[in-house]
Amino acid sequence: MNRLEVLKTYKIFIGGKFPRTESGRFYKALNANNEPVANICLSSRKDVRNAVQTARKAQGAWQERTAFNRGQILYRIAEILEGRSAQFVEELMLQSFTKKEATVEVESAIDRIVYYAGWCDKFNQVSSTVNPVSSSHFNFSTNESIGLVGVLMPATSSLLDLISYVMPIIAGGNSCVLVASEKLPLTAITFAEVLNTSDVPGGVVNILTGSVEELWSPLSAHMDVNALFIDKASRFRKDIQLAAVDNLKRVREMSADLKTENGQGLAFITAFQELKTTWHPIEKIGGASSSY
């Protein structure tokens, strides 16, 4: 007798929990043959606001984790994803990837997470400076998390894309609210399950599914969002930039080929950092010099 398969309900991911959209709406994700593969939450602007609220609460504590600890947690994400790679390959194939494409996608994603895990406690060393000012001060510039980042994924992006957008953001101590690929949302939600079992604190990454056309505006105009990460080719690019002006959100645009090494690098981390320069006086007393 055939066993009846238990199908998965895809929900959104806010504050380390998997609620349904508050709106109760859904849409059907289709494969390449236009056949429905799952019902997906059609998130609302209220979901955006809820996610921003929880991402804000989580951000400070995440930033204050030691950089080494963030590195360990990111590495843990890679470990868990590796362990579940078969599931991701299968899910990508459900969305019309070939087995080979899906395998490459998952493997590249895992390797990219490991890459960013290693950066957590190093990026500030290579991008900070001690500045030799001409007065008696110790002066240095270091990076600090920019805060809360809104992410709008391109419609046809998939797992590797999501990793390429999210990892540099959280490696640098930021939290994010991400609107997943509209056409290929399955792996985004399954990836949320990976995050949730990787010691990533709830609220650091929040993932919504739905229509970018509907969600770009509440996310780009939200006054408690510090920066946005969008696809340079997005058809809403100009609207997003205009909506971001009110609180001068930093709008960062992705145009790199994510399948290559150009899709990762230090610059993606520092794009979501603020530079802080600190001055501190150096006391000069007496005549002792530093020579022997």
Next chain:
Amino acid sequence: MSTKNNNWEYAASIEGTGHIQLKEKYGLYINGAWVEPQSKAYFSSINPHNEEHLADVAQANDKDIDRAVKAAEKAHREVWSKTTPAERGKYIFRIARLMQEQAKELAVIESLDSGKPIREARDIDIPLACNHFFYYAGWADKLDYAFPNQKKESIGVAGQIIPWNFPLLMAAWKIAPALATGNTVVLKPAETTSLTALKLAEIIDAAGLPPGVVNIVTGFGDTGAAIVAHPMVSKVAFTGSTAVGKLIQKTIAGTDKKATLELGGKSANIIFDDAPLDQAVEGIINGIFFNQGHVCCAGSRLFVQENIADKVIRKLKHRMQSLQIGNPLDKNTDIGAINSADQLEIINKYIEIGRKEGSEFFQVDCALPNKGYYCPPTLFINVAQSSVLAQEEIFGPVLTIQTFRTVDEVIQKANNSPYGLAAGVWTDKGSKIFNLTSKLKAGVVWANTYNKFDPASPFGGYKESGFGREGGLHGLGAYLK
């Protein structure tokens, strides 16, 4: 305590103006030549100390800007991008040296045109401006060390718009890194303070820079808007108000123009009870009254720990009595003229709002010059967090004072602002300093000091104080892609 300014009468010590060379009329410096504006229009640059006319300055229109930007684009494409980095650096070194030779003249003109005390122009503005060129000159052939593995290149034509509070220094902050990274420049000084930028054009010309690499155009807001909107300008660098910064962002939305904005501030200066109080009082004075308070990073919100508030305010009032206010060219002057009649009106409007709101008001009782634009140093004490005075940038010698009890409280209050440019912390305890400096949302934090600047030190804000950094290694990034 008496509020009369009785005991601080100094004999006047007026800096001479005989050695400065100002033309009666300045055209636009475009493509290595002085040209008449196509608008045929000129406006007067006046001395805010006595409202006397200093020189006529050209008012550039769209056609002039088009001409300047095209010259800069051609210079970038044909000359500057093909000049070796080491040679580029040598031109910039040369500019720095010529500026140093003319430093005194530049300082006097700066003081005349802007109203700032000659002491500040001479000891701060002009040396920092020269040093900025000298610092960035050396970077020109070392960019690969600044950004390893990133294959950076110049952007093209940088359109640069600068404010009136540090006219020559802001021109240096803009031009030096742009040239070092291989870009060409169209720069517009503020309409009330064009003269030192025009003197800089003469220096750049004398340095033999290829025509079109630096173009200096003068005019009002519409001239700046024409620069921002010009399709061949691929990088916009602006220092000024947050409102105009946002307008620029809207103008360039949807284009590939890169921007850096250095905008307003409402910076917190925080005094703990374990601070060296006399030094802290000097820091408060320097924080808010430096350059008549026309400083984007001015420490305009003072937070004093409650148990020392009375003492600090008493010392502060006493120190304010000894500030010399008057002729900017007097070497004794601490506080010069407000830059323009318009700005004086804005400041007075805020003072009026503050007095209506009813917080305690204190103003130095001193004689002000009969002519010109002057505002005595002003305090508002026990100001509510919700007060307009504690929230909006005044850009004048007006300080608001609030008190706090705990570290957490003051961090929250200090960060409760849409701005995030700078902050000051005064305490004798190092661990407390670093607790605060790491939690204050500000791009520059001064511990036991305030309003210090250096070419090697990156400057710029968080939040609505703008983005991008100027100065230091990080200042190069804004001009590379």
